[in-house]
Amino acid sequence: MKRLNRFITIIVLIFLYVPMIVLAVASFNTGSDIAIWEGFTLHQYAELFRDANLLRLLLNSLIISVLASLIATMLGTMASLGIFSMRSRMRRLVMTVTDIPMTNPEIVTGVSLALLFAFAGTFLKIKSILGFFTLLIAHVTFNLPYVILSVMPKLAQMDGDLRDAAMDLGCTPRQAFFKVLIHEIMPGIISGALMSFTMSLDDFVISYFVSGSGFITLPVEIYSYTKKPLQPKIYALFTLLFIVILLVMVAMNLLQMKDAKKRVQARRAFRGRTGRAGV
Amino acid sequence: MKTRKLLAAPYIVWMCIFTVIPLGIVVYYAFTDSITGALTLSNITGIASYTGIFLKSIWLALISCAICLIIGFPTAHFIATRPKESTQKLLYMLIMLPMCISFLLRTLAWVALLDDTGIINNAIRLLGMKPLPLVRNNGAVVLGMVYNYLPYMILPLYSVIVKIDHRLVEAAEDLGANHGQVFRHVILPLSVPGIISGFTMVFVPAVSTFYISQKLGSSGTTLIGDVIESQFKTAYNPNLGAAMSLVLMIMVFACVAIMNRFSDGEAEVIM
Numbered sequence: 001m002k003r004l005n006r007f008i009t010i011i012v013l014i015f016l017y018v019p020m021i022v023l024a025v026a027s028f029n030t031g032s033d034i035a036i037w038e039g040f041t042l043h044q045y046a047e048l049f050r051d052a053n054l055l056r057l058l059l060n061s062l063i064i065s066v067l068a069s070l071i072a073t074m075l076g077t078m079a080s081l082g083i084f085s086m087r088s089r090m091r092r093l094v095m096t097v098t099d100i101p102m103t104n105p106e107i108v109t110g111v112s113l114a115l116l117f118a119f120a121g122t123f124l125k126i127k128s129i130l131g132f133f134t135l136l137i138a139h140v141t142f143n144l145p146y147v148i149l150s151v152m153p154k155l156a157q158m159d160g161d162l163r164d165a166a167m168d169l170g171c172t173p174r175q176a177f178f179k180v181l182i183h184e185i186m187p188g189i190i191s192g193a194l195m196s197f198t199m200s201l202d203d204f205v206i207s208y209f210v211s212g213s214g215f216i217t218l219p220v221e222i223y224s225y226t227k228k229p230l231q232p233k234i235y236a237l238f239t240l241l242f243i244v245i246l247l248v249m250v251a252m253n254l255l256q257m258k259d260a261k262k263r264v265q266a267r268r269a270f271r272g273r274t275g276r277a278g279v
Numbered sequence: 280m281k282t283r284k285l286l287a288a289p290y291i292v293w294m295c296i297f298t299v300i301p302l303g304i305v306v307y308y309a310f311t312d313s314i315t316g317a318l319t320l321s322n323i324t325g326i327a328s329y330t331g332i333f334l335k336s337i338w339l340a341l342i343s344c345a346i347c348l349i350i351g352f353p354t355a356h357f358i359a360t361r362p363k364e365s366t367q368k369l370l371y372m373l374i375m376l377p378m379c380i381s382f383l384l385r386t387l388a389w390v391a392l393l394d395d396t397g398i399i400n401n402a403i404r405l406l407g408m409k410p411l412p413l414v415r416n417n418g419a420v421v422l423g424m425v426y427n428y429l430p431y432m433i434l435p436l437y438s439v440i441v442k443i444d445h446r447l448v449e450a451a452e453d454l455g456a457n458h459g460q461v462f463r464h465v466i467l468p469l470s471v472p473g474i475i476s477g478f479t480m481v482f483v484p485a486v487s488t489f490y491i492s493q494k495l496g497s498s499g500t501t502l503i504g505d506v507i508e509s510q511f512k513t514a515y516n517p518n519l520g521a522a523m524s525l526v527l528m529i530m531v532f533a534c535v536a537i538m539n540r541f542s543d544g545e546a547e548v549i550m
Contacts (some may be wrong), residue, residue, distance in 0.1 A: 003355040009370070012354045012433075015426065016377045020386030022398065023380075026391070034391040035398050075290050082287025093285065097294050100302070102536050103479075105487030107504050108524045111511060112301035115521065143288065168384055179369040195390075203492070204383055209511065222383045223490070230387060238384055245379045249372055257365070 020242065033208075044236040051233060058237070061201055061217040065133075068139030069196035075140070076147025077189055081177075083148070084155045102145045110209030113138050117210060130212030138210040139200045146199060147192035153212035154188030305528075308521035322522035329506060329523070335384045336502040337530075339417060340485035347432040347481050348474065350425075355436035355473075356466070361441075371437065376431050381428050386494050389426065393419060393495070415497035423491035428484055432477035433456035439473030440466070483531050503527055 022034070027045070031038035048054065083094050103107055113134075121129035162184065166176035182189075204219035211220055222234065312319045326333075358370045377385065392398045393413035413419060442455040443466065451461045489504030496502075503523065510520030 002357075002360075005353040005360075008350055008353040009357040012350055013373060016374065016429070019392065019426070020377060020380065020390040023384060023393055027457075033386075033393065035396060035401060046345060055374070075293065078286040079290030082284050082290070085283040086287070094291065097291075097298060100298050103483065104528060105482045105483055105504075105531055105533060107487045107489065108531075111303075111507065111520060111524045112305045113297065115304045115308060115517065116297070116301040116512065118517075131545070144293070155299045197413055197539055198379060202379065204381070219381050220385055222381060234384070238380055242376075242380055243351070246376065249376065253368060253372065261336075 002027045012118065023235050024239045024242070026232060029232065029238045031175065032232055034230075034232075038164060044233045045108040045240075048233040048236045048240075057216065057218045057221050060215060061219070064135055064139055064217055065200035068143055068200045069193050071136075072143035072147050073189060073193040076144050076192060077151055077185075079144070080148050080151040080155060080185075084152065085122050098145045098148055102144050102149075103109055106142075106203075106205040107209075107268065109142060110138070110206040113141070113206070114209040128212050128214070129209060130214075134210045134212075135207060135215060135217070138206050139203065140205070143196035143199060146195045147189075150192035151185055151188040154185040158184045165223050282428075292461045302528075305521045305524055308518050309525045310522075311518060313357050313516055313518040322518050324524075325519055326522055326526060329503075332501055332506060333503055333526075335500070336486050336504070339421055339424065340482050343421050343428065343485045344432075344481045346421065346425050347429050348478065351429060351432035351477065352470075352474075353437055355433045356440055358433075359437050359440035367441070371434075378430050383490060386423055386427065386491055389419075389423060390414060390494050393422075395538075414495055417496070417500055417501075419495040420492050420500050420502075423495040424481075424488065427491065428481040431480035431484075435476040435480065436470060436473040439470045443469050468547070471541075475541060479535050479538055480532065485548050486531070487527060 022035055025037070026034045028040050028042070030043070082090055086094065101125045114130075117129050117134045121127070143154075158181070162180055163176050166180040167173065171179060202219065203217075204223060207217050207220050208223060211217065222230070225231075225234075308321055310318055310320070312321070354374075358367055358374070361367045363369065390397070394400065395410060395412075395414070397414070401412060403410055447465050447469075448461055451465045456464065470519055487504045487507075488502060488503075489508045492500050492502045507520050507523050507527070510516050510523070
């Protein structure tokens, strides 16, 4: 049983990483056919940094992801605080609406927003409404539920007396939030922001329906390559992206581990002190 | 307390404008004529000719879910039962990492592997055998779905299995249960919420995909997503497209509602 599980896990990991290896190897290939190895080169990486168009698309993707995740994190954190203080019936209603973009197939969300923007376009008499702002609005919309679903549990875990204690000590409600509560829910806010950022960066389906020719992101451009063969520098770009993400994840894990160790030590020290006080 | 509630106001307004109203517009388009704008049922009845495509999409998505569950469960179980927390974290990260890279590119990499002149067939030719028809069929589409959505099955399963109290397993073993019985009577029932949540997280994107079927499939593997996409991007009949989106949405929400009832609402907490 255990051996079988281990075997399947190994197979799954190989299965998950084979295409990534193919992409990484292709980025060092001198030929342009991904399936035929012709020789080693770093040429594609040099090409990549010379391609202003590709770099602009990457920048577009980054701008949209950063802005969308920031706006969603702010709106979402505010909303979580508000929803949390609602009565249960109202809360349930709002959470049902929050669930809609989470459950809905992406294509339906994309199509519905595209129809809304088309409608707004004819209403406001703007000819090509699809562009930067429609893309940003769509990204904020699908990011919001992720922020709320990662902040809400932290609010629920939080000790309700903390706020009262802060206010007893003379804080205004605003100070109580910025000095005390925000630190308690920070892990939720950060994980919501990170999740939004990655969802935005990788989103293709919704972006595809709400972006115009004026402002597109990297995934939408890659999709348009369906007819023509993919340029090998794209492989180089994604190999680099993969390495960056890998390093960020490893760094975050190490930081977390350090943090956890520190907390254990702090707790021990605290216990030691109170123990002595008891004697 | 009142001012705190007001903090949710911008969010509620945002969701009304960009989630609720757009769905209303989808319903409006679904029931109006594309040229005259008059109320009509012809879009909805027009879907009837796509019944085969709907059934095929559901069928392929269900097969993908089943495969994801069969290979995902042992993987999740293996990760969740690692004694060291750092090993668990590392494996969890390895499962998640591929999702950070554009799924379009990863699907293209599969095309490069499976194509008639692709990496696998080139290797087969080198061995002096006949190339295999690996791509542009149902099997390749299912492979693409399993590949892209497998992490969505493993992650919720892991988070459920890791919380199972190990003493329950030991108790069952003390009472004479063998491995199979422990699995059937203890582990499996306790992981139902994870199975349900994983199942929906795989089914919803799989049933509505259009990129995977375009790249790994052929004209015979057109799915609902392909038809909807073409109504908006090439054929330009947004009314029919809206009607199909509406049906797809109702189908997905019905499926999720049934699933949630199945688990008595336990699945809600898992993400």
